[in-house]
Amino acid sequence: xxxxxxxxxxxxxxxxxxxxxxxxxxxxxxxxxxxxxxxxxxxxxxxxxxxxxxxxxxxxxxxxxxxxxxxxxxxxxxxxxxxxxxxxxxxxxxxxxxxxxxxxxxxxxxxxxxxxxxxxxxxxxxxxxxxxxxxxxxxxxxxxxxxxxxxxxxxxxxxxxxxxxxxxxxxxxxxxxxxxxxxxxxxxxxxxxxxx
Amino acid sequence: xxxxxxxxxxxxxxxxxxxxxxxxxxxxxxxxxxxxxxxxxxxxxxxxxxxxxxxxxxxxxxxxxxxxxxxxxxxxxxxxxxxxxxxxxxxxxxxxxxxxxxxxxxxxxxxxxxxxxxxxxxxxxxxxxxxxxxxxxxxxxxxxxxxxxxxxxxxxxxxxxxxxxxxxxxxxxxxxxxxxxxxxxxxxxxxxxxxx
Numbered sequence: 001x002x003x004x005x006x007x008x009x010x011x012x013x014x015x016x017x018x019x020x021x022x023x024x025x026x027x028x029x030x031x032x033x034x035x036x037x038x039x040x041x042x043x044x045x046x047x048x049x050x051x052x053x054x055x056x057x058x059x060x061x062x063x064x065x066x067x068x069x070x071x072x073x074x075x076x077x078x079x080x081x082x083x084x085x086x087x088x089x090x091x092x093x094x095x096x097x098x099x100x101x102x103x104x105x106x107x108x109x110x111x112x113x114x115x116x117x118x119x120x121x122x123x124x125x126x127x128x129x130x131x132x133x134x135x136x137x138x139x140x141x142x143x144x145x146x147x148x149x150x151x152x153x154x155x156x157x158x159x160x161x162x163x164x165x166x167x168x169x170x171x172x173x174x175x176x177x178x179x180x181x182x183x184x185x186x187x188x189x190x191x192x193x194x195x196x
Numbered sequence: 197x198x199x200x201x202x203x204x205x206x207x208x209x210x211x212x213x214x215x216x217x218x219x220x221x222x223x224x225x226x227x228x229x230x231x232x233x234x235x236x237x238x239x240x241x242x243x244x245x246x247x248x249x250x251x252x253x254x255x256x257x258x259x260x261x262x263x264x265x266x267x268x269x270x271x272x273x274x275x276x277x278x279x280x281x282x283x284x285x286x287x288x289x290x291x292x293x294x295x296x297x298x299x300x301x302x303x304x305x306x307x308x309x310x311x312x313x314x315x316x317x318x319x320x321x322x323x324x325x326x327x328x329x330x331x332x333x334x335x336x337x338x339x340x341x342x343x344x345x346x347x348x349x350x351x352x353x354x355x356x357x358x359x360x361x362x363x364x365x366x367x368x369x370x371x372x373x374x375x376x377x378x379x380x381x382x383x384x385x386x387x388x389x390x391x392x
Contacts (some may be wrong), residue, residue, distance in 0.1 A: 002313070002338040003348070004300070009234045010337045010350060011242065012266055012312060012357035013209045013370065031391075037233040038205045038362065039245045042326035046207065047243065049235045053392040070208055076374045080381030085388035095384050104200075116208060117198070126322065128331065130238035135324065141206050142198040152199070153364040154206060161208035162374060163359065166234065168349040169378065173371030174209070178272045178358060181365040185276030188292050192277075193285040195227075196249040 005167075009035075013163035016079050016171070017048055020067035020100070020109045021059035023087065028100035028109035030069070030092055031056040032083030034164045035131060044138040046120055049131035055087040060134055064122040067103050069111035072160040076171050079162065105139040115144040115159045201363075205231075209359035212275050212367070213244055216263035216296070216305045217255035219283065224296035224305035226265070226288055227252040228279030230360045231327060240334040242316055245327035251283040256330055260318040263299050265307035268356040272367050275358070301335040311340040311355045 014034040021029050036048035046068060050057045060066050071079040078096045085092055093100045093111075100109035103119040110117040120136025147158035156174050163172050178184070210230040217225050232244035242264060246253045256262050267275040274292045281288055289296045289307075296305035299315040306313040316332025343354035358367050374380070 001341050003341045003344065005337040005339060005348065005350075007240050007334050008337045009237050009240045009242075009334065010312070010314070010339075011211060011213075011234050011264075012350065012352060012355055013211055013359050014233060015207060015209055017207075035234045035236070037210060037243075038207050038231045039243065039329050040231070040324040040327040041205050043324075044203050044205045045324055046205075047233075047235065047329070051237075068207075073374065077380045077383065080375075080377060080379070081384040081388075082381070084378055084381050084390060085385060086391040089389040090387070092384075092388070095386075095388055116206070118206070124322075124324075126320075128236035128239075128241055128320075131236040133235050133243070138203050138205065141201040141204045143201060143206075145197050145199045148199065149364060151364075152201065154201075154208065154361070155364060156208060156359075156361045156366065156368050159208055163209050163370070164377060165350070165352045168345060168347075168351060169376055170352065171374040171377060171380070172352050173374055174359070175369030175371035178269065178367040178369055179276075181276060181360060181367060182280055183276070184273045184367070185278070185280045187273060188277040188288075189280060190291075191286070192281040192288070192291055194280060195282040 008167055010167045014166050016071055016162050016164050018069040018079055018082055018111055019048055019056055021056050022063055023059050029087030030082045030111055032079050045135050046138055047133050047135050049133045051131055063107045065106035065108045066120050067108045067110045068118045069114040070116040070161050072115050073162055073173055076162045115147045116154055117142050204363055206363045210362050212267055212358050212360050214265040214275055214278055214307055215244055215252055217252050218259055219255050225283030226278045226307055228275050241331050242334055243329050243331050245329045247327055259303045261302035261304045262316050263304045263306045264314045265310040266312040266357050268311050269358055269369050272358045311343045312350055313338050
């Protein structure tokens with residue numbers, strides 16, 4: 001039996017996206033956001049939604065660039081802090097001991113310690129309400145070499161990404177491998193036609 | 197040492213969103229998408245990106261409504277199948293034995309067996325390239341009662357949502373609880389100012 005919770009922002013899993021930008025003085029900042037994800041395959045684009053009150057908001061508008069660094073499990077407290085404090089008054093890198101490193105393709109910093117990073121140039125900003133959605137073209141993805149499988153693709157078990165549960169407000173770890181996409185569903189395909 | 201993977205659509209975790217719609221004849225359909233997530237808190241909105249070639253695309257345009265049903269781990273193969281087959285030629289509910297049930301607030305079906313569902317009315321459709329982003333206002337969230345905590349909020353351990361790893365193309369389960377949001381990062385807050 002389902003219970004109505006009302007019009008809430010609940011999705012499972014939500015990602016933990018650490019958005020890297022430079023401010024007007026060139027100081028690196030990082031802010032954690034849970035509202036975002038991939039939004040287009042061609043051109044490859046990522047969306048992240050931010051409130052106008054955040055320091056990162058103005059930084060993205062000014063430099064038209066941002067990065068997303070994906071924290072592994074060892075950095076979940078740092079990622080939570082990046083979502084708590086404001087870069088307007090606080091050097092969040094200094095307080096956590098994490099290292100800002102210039103992105104290679106865009107004018108924004110990455111979190112050097114995090115295993116997986118995306119470098120984006122701003123394509124669109126869409127005002128939706130309290131949040132504005134920034135859509136960035138993914139110019140490059142970089143991953144720690146020891147987190148790649150034999151095909152050179154990021155392995156969940158190695159990147160060990162964390163997820164967020166909105167409403168309940170809990171972080172959680174990645175679990176076991178459940179099988180291959182476009183593979184485990186084939187057992188229902190008898191009599192079915194494939195998607196165009 | 198990080199290795200460049202080029203401009204790819206990789207994010208960890210990506211959600212597994214089963215998008216429910218009615219077609220022109222009122223037949224229920226469900227399609228799985230990994231490009232999407234919450235995109236605004238006020239009004240509460242969810243974004244899901246679809247290719248124009250999909251059957252669901254026309255259904256959403258026509259009825260200006262869709263649902264997102266979140267599969268728990270027992271239904272990962274069914275969710276994969278919903279992403280493989282096209283509803284144009286296939287009754288995906290019949291082939292999997294899952295039950296379409298009318299949403300209560302919008303003109304679209306949910307997957308009755310899945311533990312968490314969002315009911316959305318279409319607010320915006322934004323052409324980004326290969327994918328068009330559909331932004332829906334969340335009119336209601338409903339969750340199985342036995343998946344709620346004592347505050348009435350969805351528990352990850354009970355909903356047991358699955359995630360997707362793009363590129364590698366693997367599904368994976370949820371893992372252990374890592375702590376509270378706006379809690380576990382407080383240990384870095386000495387000398388820092390909170391976000392507005």
